[in-house]
Amino acid sequence: MTALLRTENLVRRFGGITAVNNCSITVQEGSITGLIGPNGSGKTTLFNLITSIYKPDSGDVYMRQKKITGVPSNQLCHRGLSRTFQITRLFWDLSVLENMIVPVRQVGIRSLFGPGMHRHEEERALVLLKRVGLEHLKDEPARKLSFGQQKLLEFAAVLMADPELVLLDEPAGGVNPTMIRFIMELIRSLHKEGVTFLVVEHNMSVVMELCDYILVLDQGEKIAEGPPHIVQSDPVVLDAYLGD
């Protein structure tokens, strides 16, 4: 196993609060790594640092040993790094199909002025949409979808960029048990196809079942890591969740 993503001593402060403090994590290639911690422990901030939405005050992010700190967000997905958001974000007035096409990689200024959608892109999008059960809704505007469908669409759209690593921010948040099952199956089957995942999730049964390695954050610091069963019984982790 090699490290696909690595952060080195990341620090980010907001005013007097240190949201992420000296955080060094590693995501192994081919893993489904879970990132857990109590509310406000810095999980989403860490995601935002990795994806260049925030600039770290210090520390660096590496993807395949290459430094990606400060690389603009719009370049990251071309380097194989994609993410979803805790609160689903879509292009609400665009159709489902168009939502799939926006993330397709564009090379050079000429392709910018090419047609909005190539035939092969559309076909690929339809295959992915079929996989998440949204194919028949391809022409509907995204805002007409139900909450669960929106989550699936965001997930499917991310895949259009051919990511090596996908950061999922609460993929099971707010969706019904059937949909959670479905999303978990989806993650597993993509994992088998070689996609690596880093997953923030509050639903512990999902985390324990899905992930093969878990990182625990508390107050911006990594307090524990390891396979699920080890982390689960780690007194430091239990203290962070239940203590005080």
Next chain:
Amino acid sequence: MMGRIIRWWPLPALIALLIFPWVYREPYYHVLGFNVLLLATMAVSWNIIGGYTGYTSLGHATFFGMGAYLVAIAANELGWNPLWSAPLMALVVTLVAFGLGWIMLRTSGAAFVIASIAMLLIFRLLALNLRSITNGAPGLSQPLPPWSPEFSRMPFFYYMLVWLIIALAVSAYIRRSRFGLGLLAIRDDEGKAEMVGVNTTLYKVLAFGASAYFVAVGGGIWSYHTTHISPIFAFDLIVGVEMILVTMLGGIGTLWGPVLGAFIYVPATDLILFQFGSTTIHLAILGGLMVLILLFLPSGILPTLSNWLEERRAPRAAHEKARSMAEMYDEEPAPNSESKVADETSSAIVTKQETL
């Protein structure tokens, strides 16, 4: 059949516009027609940044004034004919707009609107005070067109029509390109667009420059048409506001909305102006009308119309969808999680359309 006829509507509209100056031969109508086409062209242009990209620039009169002044200066100093120097000078304006956009598009929302007004005021101040170039407040005059007085306004009408068609073609092309899809994505959620690989800064600056181009062409032709320009009329906030008003009236972010809006707004303004004379009361009346439109047609005429048509067709569509769902269910009798999802989806859609 019906659909095909509807798709070809621009052709009769174009023919009507071509014969219009010969049916209504008084210069008044030619000037009115010119004003309609001028505002339509500029609104189509503004729509690229304001409609597609969602950045409401209130200061696009900057480019109108720059185009007007550059053309007038070129006519006076170099003897360039405005008809061909207008598109040329508009290129210069576009380059300036790239630079201005690069600075201004660091802001968004209300801050961008204010920045765009500030941009206009700065350039108006420059036009007033750089007397050696602009002649300050008295403004610049330029040679009269060489045509016989009888037809003096007709060439302007046709020339502006050509530019409206070009602007529409460019707008339609952008709309269908990958670039346009990126712009729409930025309008909906800029942060998300950035995250999925859209170089938002580049897209926005390009859109800003493109939207300046036809406004500048319009300014250049207008400057020749009026023969005398001064800073308060060339860099007039109202010019920029009108581009927005007609775009919102017709349908912001649609291809034809700005054109429709201009064809309604300009004659209406003239009519009101006739009724009440050249006081400012027509502005008050127009303001009231715009408030009414924003209240009752917030998304503009065209989107409201197409929504209404869709709603009328909805019951049938819902029925067809429900049937196709049933067929899909037959093909996959095993109710695994995937078909469950599809099932949930279909019922959601059907309920949605029933409630409409």
